[in-house]
Amino acid sequence: MPVLEIGGTHVCAAVVDGRQIVGTIQKRPLRADGTAEEFLAAVAGAAAPLAADPAATWGVAIPDPFDYARGIALFEGVGKFEALRGLDVGAALGARIGAAGFAFLNDADAFALGEWAYGAAHGTRRCVGVTLGTGVGSGWIVDGRAVTExxxxxxxxxxxxLTVDGTPLEDRMSRRAIRAAHRAAGGDPGADVADIAAAARAGDAAATAVLRAALGALGAALGPCLRxxxxxxxxxxxxxxxxxxxxxxxxxxxxPDLPPVAVAADATxxxxxxxxxxxxAG
Incomplete structure (x- = not known):
């Protein structure tokens, strides 16, 4: 089955047979602030080498806000893919790659479902998958189903x-929030999260304080929910x-009092x- 995984900075395409990736994962960069045409060209470029059956339905993992049933982008005020708002992504991609249809789901739900079925969470009844990248995503799985309540x-x-002390979580814990806090503390304006983490490992007090605050916000927001x-x-x-x-x-x-935490071997x-x-399943 052909599938796409669309993130804030990249798109990956592959053929999946059960839990196995068949052949090579095709990856292309995406600009979160790019045009709709740039987005569609990048996704189609990743999909093309798969040479998928035109009669196939593609599975597509994509961030929210998105109308997953209708395949329409709703991005607004989230710092990514603003140019897609209102676009019928299913129709636009179908015309580009010749697919019969698409089954869209949230990217964090896809990650959590894959981990439940084949990864670290296999054998559990209730598990949570959290993705930490451009923002914070989460998928809540009960007996192999993603739940929203x-x-x-x-x-x-x-x-x-969720909020922490009245502030949206992603204003405290996200790539943009960590970079902004580090700049405000006098850090290198070009430093990304990996650079800030490396500085913290080396004993940099400002980097350590920024990351401690961000991860503390995540724990404060997520901990009660997990319990x-x-x-x-x-x-x-x-x-x-x-x-x-x-x-x-x-x-x-x-x-405190959290369940065990596992790092996914291969989140993509x-x-x-x-x-x-x-x-x-659809």
Missing amino acids: GPGVPPDGKVHR AFGAELLVVGGSMTGSWDLFEPWFRAAA ASALAGAARHAR
């Missing part, structure tokens, strides 16, 4: 809609998890597998 589940299943949900495992993925050994103590300090593969599973 119930004890501990944040509004619509989206942890980024009320009854999560057996939290799986983290995304570009920031290369520094999770540094981050986890700060996260746990703000969120999990999201692709989750998107394929969703498309098959």
Whole structure:
């Protein structure tokens, strides 16, 4: 089954057979502030080498806000893909790559579903997947289904809609928030999260304070939800998890009595597998 995983900075395309990626994952960069034409060209460029059957339905993992049932982009005020607002992404992509149809789902739900089915959370009944990258995504899984309500589940299943001391979580914990806080503390304006983490490892006090505050905000927001949900495992993925050994103590300090935490071995593969599973079920 052909699948797409669309993130804030990249798009990946692959053919998935069960849990296995067939052949090579095709990856192309995306500009979060690019035009609709640039977005469509990048996605079509990643999809083209798969030479998928025109009769196939594609599984597509894509961030919100998005109308997943209708395939229409609703991005506004989230710092990415603003040019797509109102676009029928399914129709536009179908015309580009010759697909019969698309089964869209949230990218964090796809990641969590893939981890439940094939990854670190396999064998659990209740697990949560959190992606840490451009923003904070979350998927809440009960018996192999992504849920958006119930004890501990944040509004619509989206942890980024939570607040910490009245401030939206992503204004405290996200790539843009960490970089802005680091600049405000006198850090290198060009430093990205990995650079700030490296500085913290080297003993830089400002970098350490910025990251401790960001991970503390995540723990304060997410911890009560995880406990009320009854999560057996939290799986983290995304570009920031290369520094999770540094981050986890700060996260746990703000969120005691948490379930075990596992770092996804391959978050992209999990999201692709989750998107394929969703498309098959639909």
